[in-house]
Amino acid sequence: MLKELLLAIVIYLPAFVANGSAPFVKRGHPIDFYRNFIDKRRIFGDGKTFEGLALALTFGTTVGVILSKFLGYDWILISFVESLMAMLGDMTGAFxxxxxxxxxxxxxxGLDQLDFVLGSSLALFLLGVRVNVIQFIFIIVIAFVLHTFTNNVxxxxxxxxxxW
Structure with missing residues (x-):
């Protein structure tokens, strides 16, 4: 059981790293180009930038390069897609x-802590990386606790x- 939980952390590590790295970009070019949605509110807001996305994808994919030494070279692509979908989940949360x-x-x-997990989970599912229910629930708990702690720091x- 412990082995499965540790494997879940390894599987989701690219998403956690991607999500945690984007806030290091203080200023950038907003992904929504300062545009409003039909409700006259910003689509995503100033916090979602191309620079933050690029940093997140770089860091998340770098984790994949490291993991590929142990899990196979396909983890480079898996980590890239997982990181991208984690960031799309985060953008969906902002939307x-x-x-x-x-x-x-x-x-x-809830939304602040879990949007990136849902996005990365969709990526993993589409890429054929299997995560069982216990692993998924464990990751949700870990994400909630880590997100709360790291944001406070x-x-x-x-x-x-x-x-927060």
Missing amino acids: IKRRLNIPRGGRAL AYRLKIKSVP
Whole structure:
């Protein structure tokens, strides 16, 4: 059982690294090009930038390069796609928050912590990487706890403007 849980961490590591690296970009070019949706609110907001996406994909894929030494070279591609889908999940979360009129940095409990996990899980499923229910639930718990902890640390280090 412990082996399965540790394997889950390894499988999701590219997504965790990608999601955790994007906030290191302080300023950049917004992915939504400052455009509004039909509800007159920003599509994603200033927090989702091309530079943040590039950094996330670079770091997440780098994890895949390291994992490929142990799991096979296909993990480079798996890690890239997993990182990309994690970031698309994060952008989907931002899109939903804007529709709910939650400003950038505003709290959306659950959505803030799990959007990237759902995106990366979809990638893993589509790529044929099997994760069982116990592993998935474990990752959700880990993501929630780690997200809460790391965001608090990032806030104290002035990397983030809010502690969530």
